[in-house]
Amino acid sequence: MLLTAQQLKLIAPSLSVAKATELAELINLVAPNYGITNKNLFEEFLATILHESSEFSRKEENLNxxxxxxxxKIWPSRFNYTGVGGKKNATAFVRNPKALANEVYNGRMGNKTGSNDGYDFRGGGFIQLTGRDMYNAYARYHGIAASEVADKTRKLDWWALDSACWVFVIEKKLLPLAERNDFITITKRINGGTIGLNDRMAYLARCRKFLV
Structure with a gap:
């Protein structure tokens, strides 16, 4: 199927007409490369990325x-107000996204301890890639360097969308679930739970209403 700018604007009303036109053209170009071609698949995929990206307004993880x-509240096992008990003083990480990313992400997801990997490989894309391992896997898919991919997914819509398609289809293998309309399981695979489910379901309802 082909997504029109009018359909996308109805589903994501915060988009300007110009932005809806640009993104609809981009989705029609990129999504079929990953087998996202019929109404069922478009509904589940589009509802997911609209929630994850706040209607395409967010390509980069905000750690500021x-x-x-x-x-x-976000990392209760890692931070407190005092810096005692094996935890860090959260005040030292306020408005310090690089230090925060390195603290919470280094030593896992392929990120090296004592490096800037946590920050360099922070979330990017309309479904955010996070961590050196995931960026490496996506970079191998395209045959380019992970560091180059990370920067592109956070700045350029084409890469933000392409990486979201890759996560949905290649990394998470969600097409069979989308064919069965199993949106709850898709949400759990993407999110690890059902956070934001009401918002996700509202997008899905609009997708089912306006995509033909």
């Missing part, structure tokens, strides 16, 4: 937290 309270 403005309060220690928020940092502690």
């Amino acid at each position: 937290y403005t309060t220690p309270e928020r940092i502690i």
